[in-house]
Amino acid sequence: MPELIGIGVGPGDPELLTVKAVKAIHNADVIMCPASKEDRPSIALSVVSPLIEKSKNQEIVKLVFPMTKDKKILEETWKKNAKIMAEKVLSGKNVVYLTVGDPYLYSTWIYMHKEIETNHPLMKISVIPGIVSMFTFASKVGVSIAEGAEKVSIIPSCYDLSTVKEIAKNSETMVFLKDGRYFDQVITLLKEAGFPDNSIFAIGQDLGTENEIIRKLTLGEVNDGTLTTKYFSILVVKRV
Numbered sequence: 431m432p433e434l435i436g437i438g439v440g441p442g443d444p445e446l447l448t449v450k451a452v453k454a455i456h457n458a459d460v461i462m463c464p465a466s467k468e469d470r471p472s473i474a475l476s477v478v479s480p481l482i483e484k485s486k487n488q489e490i491v492k493l494v495f496p497m498t499k500d501k502k503i504l505e506e507t508w509k510k511n512a513k514i515m516a517e518k519v520l521s522g523k524n525v526v527y528l529t530v531g532d533p534y535l536y537s538t539w540i541y542m543h544k545e546i547e548t549n550h551p552l553m554k555i556s557v558i559p560g561i562v563s564m565f566t567f568a569s570k571v572g573v574s575i576a577e578g579a580e581k582v583s584i585i586p587s588c589y590d591l592s593t594v595k596e597i598a599k600n601s602e603t604m605v606f607l608k609d610g611r612y613f614d615q616v617i618t619l620l621k622e623a624g625f626p627d628n629s630i631f632a633i634g635q636d637l638g639t640e641n642e643i644i645r646k647l648t649l650g651e652v653n654d655g656t657l658t659t660k661y662f663s664i665l666v667v668k669r670v
Contacts, residue, residue, distance in 0.1 A: 431554055434519045434546065436539040438532040438560020439477040442638025446566065447478065451558045455481055459523040460489045462515060464538045466497050474528035477638075491518070495538050504541075511538075512545030519553060531562045536586050536607065563637055564605050567664050571632040571646045575603055575666070591619055598623035606665040613665050617652055620667055625649055628670050635663040 435454050440446040455461065455478055463472040472492055482488060493511040496503060518525045533539040534557070546553060564584070568575050576582045580602035585594055587608060598604055598620055606613060613633065620629070627650030634644040649667060 432519050432522050433524050433554045433556065434515065435524075435526045436533040436543060436555075436557045437526050437528050438537075438558060438562075439474050439528050439530060440561040440638065441531060441563040441566045442473070442477055442636065442642075443566075444477055444480050446561050446638065447481075448558060448560070451560065452481060454526055454558060455528075456483070456486075457524060458488060458526040460491060460518050460525045461528065462491045462493055462518075462525060463528045464495050465492050466495065468492075468494055472528070474530050477530070478528060489523075493538075508538075508541040508545055512542050512549070515542060516546050516550050516553065520550070529560075532560045533557050534559075535562055563607065563664050564666065566637055567632070567634050567644070567666060570634070570637075570644055571666070573630050573632055573646070573666060573668060575605070591615060595619050595623050598625065603666065603668045606667075608663070613663065616665070616667075617649070620649060625667060625669055630666070630668040630670060632666045633663070634665075637664065 435458075437451045437454060439451065461475070461478075461482070463475040465472040475490070475492070491514070493514065495507055495511070498504065515525060515527065527539060527542060529537045529539045531537065539557075543555065546555065564575060581600060582603045582605065583597045583601040584605045584607065585597070594616065604620070606616065627648060629649040630646070631649045631652055632644070632646040634642070636642050
């Protein structure tokens with residue numbers, strides 16, 4: 431029976447793919463992946479490209495998800511891409527959809543799954559989880575995300591600094607994902623929220639790739655040269 435599988439490909443290192451994910455990719459007739467623009471490469475596809483066997487003639491379909499906050503545009507995009515995905519499965523193809531990290535953490539897969547489940551309730555859909563960047567990052571810098579009863583907050587972006595500040599007041603660990611362009615705005619915010627200068631401050635970009643950069647210092651040691659402007663970045667700050 432044709433099947434749709436959402437696959438988390440992890441933070442960027444192909445060796446961090448699960449065995450189950452590799453098997454599903456090898457068995458797929460169609461490999462779908464997200465990209466921000468038609469002429470931009472898919473990061474998720476680049477992670478698994480060493481595993482794709484050209485002899486199998488698997489179809490590669492890039493789905494464009496524009497980087498916008500316009501809800502109308504986003505909803506139209508989700509519907510359009512979900513329709514493309516569903517049509518491939520209904521034509522008798524085994525389809526996998528690749529997403530960086532895990533399918534259920536700030537992923538485009540979430541919206542695809544909702545759309546297809548609503549419109550095609552009998553379609554066989556499964557999900558293979560992936561390693562998320564914060565755990566990969568924690569293993570590289572040697573910092574615990576949480577201990578005992580510590581509270582952890584995950585921030586996908588820093589657009590609303592007032593909200594982030596209130597969250598920071600009640601958290602022992604703050605994990606900022608994705609948008610490194612806003613990291614410079616959180617330093618003062620964290621200090622105002624009570625994070626001391628000796629708090630662990632770890633920042634990274636392009637995890638799992640040859641361009642990987644990781645720095646670990648204290649909040650008091652941070653300066654402008656420490657920060658990143660890369661979109662796919664991560665920042666972990668932990669009270670000591």
